[in-house]
Amino acid sequence: MKNRILISFCAAVLLVMTACKDESLAPIATFDAAEKGAYPALIEDNDRDINLDDVASSAYVYTIEFIDLEKGNLVSEYALQVIYQDANLADGDDSKGPVEFRSWPSSSFETNKNGNKGLPNVTINAPEVLTALGLTEIGPGDVFRFIGRVTTTSGQSFMASNSSAAVNGAAFRGHFNFSLTAICPSDIGGTYAVTSSGQSTDGCCPDPTTVTTTVTLTDNGKGNYTMSDFSGGLYLEWYDVYGITATNSPGILIDVCDKLSFGHREDPFGGTLEVSGTVEADGNFTLEWSNSFGDVGTSEYTKQ
Numbered sequence: 001m002k003n004r005i006l007i008s009f010c011a012a013v014l015l016v017m018t019a020c021k022d023e024s025l026a027p028i029a030t031f032d033a034a035e036k037g038a039y040p041a042l043i044e045d046n047d048r049d050i051n052l053d054d055v056a057s058s059a060y061v062y063t064i065e066f067i068d069l070e071k072g073n074l075v076s077e078y079a080l081q082v083i084y085q086d087a088n089l090a091d092g093d094d095s096k097g098p099v100e101f102r103s104w105p106s107s108s109f110e111t112n113k114n115g116n117k118g119l120p121n122v123t124i125n126a127p128e129v130l131t132a133l134g135l136t137e138i139g140p141g142d143v144f145r146f147i148g149r150v151t152t153t154s155g156q157s158f159m160a161s162n163s164s165a166a167v168n169g170a171a172f173r174g175h176f177n178f179s180l181t182a183i184c185p186s187d188i189g190g191t192y193a194v195t196s197s198g199q200s201t202d203g204c205c206p207d208p209t210t211v212t213t214t215v216t217l218t219d220n221g222k223g224n225y226t227m228s229d230f231s232g233g234l235y236l237e238w239y240d241v242y243g244i245t246a247t248n249s250p251g252i253l254i255d256v257c258d259k260l261s262f263g264h265r266e267d268p269f270g271g272t273l274e275v276s277g278t279v280e281a282d283g284n285f286t287l288e289w290s291n292s293f294g295d296v297g298t299s300e301y302t303k304q
Contacts (some may be wrong), residue, residue, distance in 0.1 A: 072117030
């Protein structure tokens with residue numbers, strides 16, 4: 001009898017616990033609930049780029065809300081540090097940091113439509129970042145890494161480094177750390193008339209070859225383009241006997257501040273590729289390339 005009473009009591013407790021479960025607390029239940037932890041969750045943001053053509057107007061803008069056991073009321077401060085990573089080491093490594101960038105007290109927080117405290121439209125202006133790090137100029141590929149920190153009313157500090165992997169993952173929208181990269185805008189997508197000349201060391205094509213063709217560059221964003229034919233028609237002319245067609249000689253072209261490179265390192269036969277080129281003021285460019293088999297080519301691209 002006692003066992004049946006005990007089992008019935010436990011079942012009743014489980015029923016009450018299940019009925020009282022609050023699904024809205026599910027994300028924070030896994031985040032250090034015993035210590036009443038907190039983290040910033042990303043609501044929305046824009047591109048994380050610094051435009052080298054217009055550094056003065058470049059800004060990263062994002063909105064966050066604070067997740068804790070009391071809808072953000074346990075957060076007393078949100079702060080950012082920043083680290084500069086120099087991408088061009090040819091003239092020395094100017095990397096520096098971390099340095100304290102900015103902080104926001106709880107008096108700056110606003111309550112959003114979810115009922116959580118947070119910060120709308122946090123704006124990181126590029127000139128402010130350079131000033132904080134003592135920089136006067138930056139180059140393509142330079143990276144600014146931001147490290148977020150929340151401090152609770154109990155004096156505890158939480159960062160990506162002492163938070164769970166789940167919180168830092170996409171599902172929980174954790175936004176402790178983020179990076180801004182210096183880039184140049186690129187707009188070379190489109191259709192090009194191409195004249196290519198070159199020479200293959202293969203026995204089938206010992207003589208210099210000149211071909212004309214059309215190549216399309218499809219814009220993938222961030223200066224990344226898919227080329228319909230990386231060789232500008234030369235591989236199709238040289239190697240059709242080996243099965244090369246216009247559909248299996250595509251490539252990736254990377255534009256970094258008008259300096260061009262291939263985003264793929266192998267040709268269809270597994271040979272390594274080298275390429276160089278510069279976008280001219282009129283949008284046209286010439287690619288000079290070679291492969292590890294000794295083939296060489298020069299392709300002149302004229303935008304249509």
